[in-house]
Amino acid sequence: xxxxxxxxxxxxxxxxxxxxxxxxxxxxxxxxxxxxxxxxxxxxxxxxxxxxxxxxxxxxxxxxxxxxxxxxxxxxxxxxxxxxxxxxxxxxxxxxxxxxxxxxxxxxxxxxxxxxxxxxxxxxxxxxxxxxxxxxxxxxxxxxxxxxxxxxxxxxxxxxxxxxxxxxxxxxxxxxxxxxxxxxxxxxxxxxxxxxxxxxxxxxxxxxxxxxxxxxxxxxxxxxxxxxxxxxxxxxxxxxxxxxxxxxxxxxxxxxxxxxxxxxxxxxxxxxxxxxxxxxxxxxxxxxxxxxxxxxxxxxxxxxxxxxxxxxxxxxxxxxxxxxxxxxxxxxxxxxxxxxxxxxxxxxxxxxxxxxxxxxxxxxxxxxxxxxxxxxxxxxxxxxxxxxxxxxxxxxxxxxxxxxxxxxxxxxxxxxxxxxxxxxxxxxxxxxxxxxxxxxxxxxxxxxxxxxxxxxxxxxxxxxxxxxxxxxxxxxxxxxxxxxxxxxxxxxxxxxxxxxxxxxxxxxxx
Amino acid sequence: xxxxxxxxxxxxxxxxxxxxxxxxxxxxxxxxxxxxxxxxxxxxxxxxxxxxxxxxxxxxxxxxxxxxxxxxxxxxxxxxxxxxxxxxxxxxxxxxxxxxxxxxxxxxxxxxxxxxxxxxxxxxxxxxxxxxxxxxxxxxxxxxxxxxxxxxxxxxxxxxxxxxxxxxxxxxxxxxxxxxxxxxxxxxxxxxxxxxxxxxxxxxxxxxxxxxxxxxxxxxxxxxxxxxxxxxxxxxxxxxxxxxxxxxxxxxxxxxxxxxxxxxxxxxxxxxxxxxxxxxxxxxxxxxxxxxxxxxxxxxxxxxxxxxxxxxxxxxxxxxxxxxxxxxxxxxxxxxxxxxxxxxxxxxxxxxxxxxxxxxxxxxxxxxxxxxxxxxxxxxx
Numbered sequence: 001x002x003x004x005x006x007x008x009x010x011x012x013x014x015x016x017x018x019x020x021x022x023x024x025x026x027x028x029x030x031x032x033x034x035x036x037x038x039x040x041x042x043x044x045x046x047x048x049x050x051x052x053x054x055x056x057x058x059x060x061x062x063x064x065x066x067x068x069x070x071x072x073x074x075x076x077x078x079x080x081x082x083x084x085x086x087x088x089x090x091x092x093x094x095x096x097x098x099x100x101x102x103x104x105x106x107x108x109x110x111x112x113x114x115x116x117x118x119x120x121x122x123x124x125x126x127x128x129x130x131x132x133x134x135x136x137x138x139x140x141x142x143x144x145x146x147x148x149x150x151x152x153x154x155x156x157x158x159x160x161x162x163x164x165x166x167x168x169x170x171x172x173x174x175x176x177x178x179x180x181x182x183x184x185x186x187x188x189x190x191x192x193x194x195x196x197x198x199x200x201x202x203x204x205x206x207x208x209x210x211x212x213x214x215x216x217x218x219x220x221x222x223x224x225x226x227x228x229x230x231x232x233x234x235x236x237x238x239x240x241x242x243x244x245x246x247x248x249x250x251x252x253x254x255x256x257x258x259x260x261x262x263x264x265x266x267x268x269x270x271x272x273x274x275x276x277x278x279x280x281x282x283x284x285x286x287x288x289x290x291x292x293x294x295x296x297x298x299x300x301x302x303x304x305x306x307x308x309x310x311x312x313x314x315x316x317x318x319x320x321x322x323x324x325x326x327x328x329x330x331x332x333x334x335x336x337x338x339x340x341x342x343x344x345x346x347x348x349x350x351x352x353x354x355x356x357x358x359x360x361x362x363x364x365x366x367x368x369x370x371x372x373x374x375x376x377x378x379x380x381x382x383x384x385x386x387x388x389x390x391x392x393x394x395x396x397x398x399x400x401x402x403x404x405x406x407x408x409x410x411x412x413x414x415x416x417x418x419x420x421x422x423x424x425x426x427x428x429x430x431x432x433x434x435x436x437x438x439x440x441x442x443x444x445x446x447x448x449x450x451x452x453x454x455x456x457x458x459x460x461x462x463x464x465x466x467x468x469x470x471x472x473x474x475x476x477x478x479x480x481x482x483x484x485x486x487x488x489x490x491x492x493x494x495x496x497x498x499x500x501x502x503x504x505x506x507x508x509x510x
Numbered sequence: 511x512x513x514x515x516x517x518x519x520x521x522x523x524x525x526x527x528x529x530x531x532x533x534x535x536x537x538x539x540x541x542x543x544x545x546x547x548x549x550x551x552x553x554x555x556x557x558x559x560x561x562x563x564x565x566x567x568x569x570x571x572x573x574x575x576x577x578x579x580x581x582x583x584x585x586x587x588x589x590x591x592x593x594x595x596x597x598x599x600x601x602x603x604x605x606x607x608x609x610x611x612x613x614x615x616x617x618x619x620x621x622x623x624x625x626x627x628x629x630x631x632x633x634x635x636x637x638x639x640x641x642x643x644x645x646x647x648x649x650x651x652x653x654x655x656x657x658x659x660x661x662x663x664x665x666x667x668x669x670x671x672x673x674x675x676x677x678x679x680x681x682x683x684x685x686x687x688x689x690x691x692x693x694x695x696x697x698x699x700x701x702x703x704x705x706x707x708x709x710x711x712x713x714x715x716x717x718x719x720x721x722x723x724x725x726x727x728x729x730x731x732x733x734x735x736x737x738x739x740x741x742x743x744x745x746x747x748x749x750x751x752x753x754x755x756x757x758x759x760x761x762x763x764x765x766x767x768x769x770x771x772x773x774x775x776x777x778x779x780x781x782x783x784x785x786x787x788x789x790x791x792x793x794x795x796x797x798x799x800x801x802x803x804x805x806x807x808x809x810x811x812x813x814x815x816x817x818x819x820x821x822x823x824x825x826x827x828x829x830x831x832x833x834x835x836x837x838x839x840x841x842x843x844x845x846x847x848x849x850x851x852x853x854x855x856x857x858x859x860x861x862x863x864x865x866x867x868x869x870x871x872x873x874x875x876x877x878x879x880x881x882x883x884x885x886x887x888x889x890x891x
Binding site: 014018019310311312331332333334335336342344346349350351352353354355356360364365367368373376377378 | 743744745746748751752755756758759760761762763764765766881885
């Protein structure tokens with residue numbers, strides 16, 4: 001028997017314009033937790049998609065148990081006992097957990113000895129037992145739409161177990177979880193390892209690798225940089241290898257200097273189209289020079305708070321006051337001119353016009369003012385000049401500079417363009433929603449530096465993020481939102497990330 | 511190694527991609543319709559040439575008394591004017607993300623209003639009647655467009671649905687009034703309007719032949735450049751484009767989206783109204799009751815073929831008008847039913863709307879060739 005259960009030899013995969021994997025060779029031992037570390041676009045997911053049969057490599061070979069295999073689809077991979085939990089779960093919302101798990105390989109029975117039927121009773125029993133054995137704690141009869149994200153993830157794990165997977169691939173499994181849920185998941189993974197399963201963990205979070213993985217392969221720009229024993233490698237070393245240079249793990253942050261109150265939100269309630277409260281009776285205030293961060297699990301009303309302050313949605317009750325002036329009834333543009341900048345959550349869907357050039361996108365806040373236009377006629381010289389200025393100041397990289405179509409730019413540079421455009425307004429209040437989601441370390445550093453610089457300048461900053469690490473690193477004050485309510489507002493220094501995690505799950509007193 | 515495929519792809523991926531896509535669409539249409547003509551046992555070259563002859567773009571073998579190539583050309587321009595205006599109407603809506611299918615109805619309504627108010631008023635002198643016809647076209651078309659924009663903004667009724675419905679309402683309502691009050695018992699169409707009100711002068715002698723002088727073509731060309739200017743150079747056009755390309759972003763940066771929707775539909779309606787009066791009080795001088803002109807729909811293929819660019823649509827309107835206007839002569843020479851013109855326009859629309867696909871395909875071919883080239887170089891070293 002071969003030393004490795006999975007071996008990928010000299011794998012190369014090209015996509016139009018890029019080499020996603022360049023001569024990558026890895027070997028994974030039976031029963032270990034093997035981590036793949038790398039930034040977005042480093043080629044981790046592509047490599048695993050080939051192991052799971054979703055792509056075929058252009059060059060190189062894959063061996064399972066020392067035997068060469070060619071996968072044409074994920075069914076071929078499943079036949080060799082390989083399973084994968086994707087970043088975006090693949091579940092049918094209005095089916096029960098058990099139905100989702102057996103879908104495709106349903107246990108059959110014959111009613112009256114003739115009519116073939118799905119034996120859902122047997123499925124329920126099997127799944128309940130499997131869930132108990134691995135400590136997964138799911139109820140097979142619940143519908144997917146009624147259970148939280150962490151449970152859905154466990155359903156995906158059960159799906160693999162039900163299919164007798166021996167090799168389990170997890171793609172960024174902790175991205176959507178709270179610290180407590182992460183603990184729970186890592187416990188499950190540990191249990192699976194003790195049971196003899198082989199686990200491959202795709203991630204860009206070093207802490208998790210440190211906690212659970214045995215070995216770690218570092219990928220950068222499609223190339224394999226190194227494979228290390230996790231026990232002998234520090235987090236700093238991993239980060240440096242991942243990025244390819246010395247990384248500053250945490251930005252130096254000066255003591256806050258709070259100034260006058262800039263934003264005051266009083267008893268704000270926002271209803272959705274079904275007249276259901278998505279934000280209920282929320283009150284808080286943000287001072288100049290303060291970073292007020294709202295932590296919470298996705299979908300608890302945080303984006304609605306941002307939209308309501310920016311004027312994109314109407315509020316049902318309450319008041320919004322900006323530097324002593326009530327802005328509750330003002331339209332979007334007047335609020336922006338009163339001193340609100342907004343970096344929205346959906347950068348491509350809301351923050352930019354993808355078919356416009358970089359130049360035009362950078363001018364979106366200014367195009368109607370002097371010197372960008374006069375008497376309704378646009379002055380493109382001013383557009384050009386402003387774009388060139390912002391491109392160099394915010395290090396926005398693109399193929400054709402200001403003439404580049406937004407769509408063809410990388411996500412990180414699109415975000416830098418939005419952040420640059422909004423910061424240049426020198427607003428009193430800047431709202432950042434998920435400012436670094438999906439960006440690589442370089443771009444994250446860049447954006448965090450700008451956020452801290454604006455705090456230094458004396459702007460009030462409302463930071464809404466799902467990344468608890470980001471909140472803990474930047475916030476002066478933390479508000480935790482759960483189900484539309486701010487459960488806790490406290491100075492960041494008085495809270496640990498575990499405290500915040502507990503509030504995020506709706507526990508009233510930590 | 512530069513293959514033909516690569517050269518074609520680099521054209522479709524380059525700076526003038528949109529122009530090349532349109533050229534390719536026309537070429538593919540000629541090939542496809544040529545095959546259809548061959549299958550019908552006709553000579554496609556004869557047929558295509560006779561389309562040109564019918565439009566005064568190529569000499570015919572013989573002409574009737576008092577007419578010549580110039581007469582045919584003036585007829586062609588007379589048809590081109592409303593066609594271009596109608597496609598501009600579509601473009602204005604399209605740029606703001608609105609699909610105005612109601613151009614035919616808006617044309618009919620404004621043509622009807624101008625006919626009844628000015629065309630049947632025999633006392634108005636030409637100097638007053640002609641501008642008044644244009645003003646009525648603008649006002650009625652604009653109002654019809656504004657209604658659609660308002661319905662969309664206020665009640666969230668999709669413009670495709672409302673314009674289709676309004677097309678029927680206009681068609682039957684004007685048909686009712688024409689049949690009851692304004693019908694010519696002989697032709698069963700509306701009574702002809704006064705020569706003073708008509709936007710096309712007829713029977714003008716130029717170079718010894720009978721010609722028409724369509725004022726509409728002047729209006730249409732001015733409008734084409736005006737629309738181009740508005741979208742390329744003004745902040746109003748910039749906002750409409752932002753609304754059309756990403757309505758969420760437009761809201762986010764504080765553009766009054768509702769106002770933009772209503773204004774762009776009004777503007778679209780104004781151009782459709784102008785198309786209506788140049789058609790019904792220019793190209794023809796009568797209205798067939800309960801009939802929407804095909805031009806209202808052909809204008810969509812013109813706009814798409816012109817890549818939704820006002821200046822591009824001048825050329826596109828030229829090409830589509832050749833098929834539509836030359837169909838009668840072609841039919842008599844080549845012996846093919848003149849409905850083939852609509853078939854060809856349809857094929858053209860099909861290829862033109864594949865433009866984005868063609869560009870994407872070309873882009874991926876270019877990228878793949880580049881990465882192969884890279885690979886080859888790597889292997890050499």
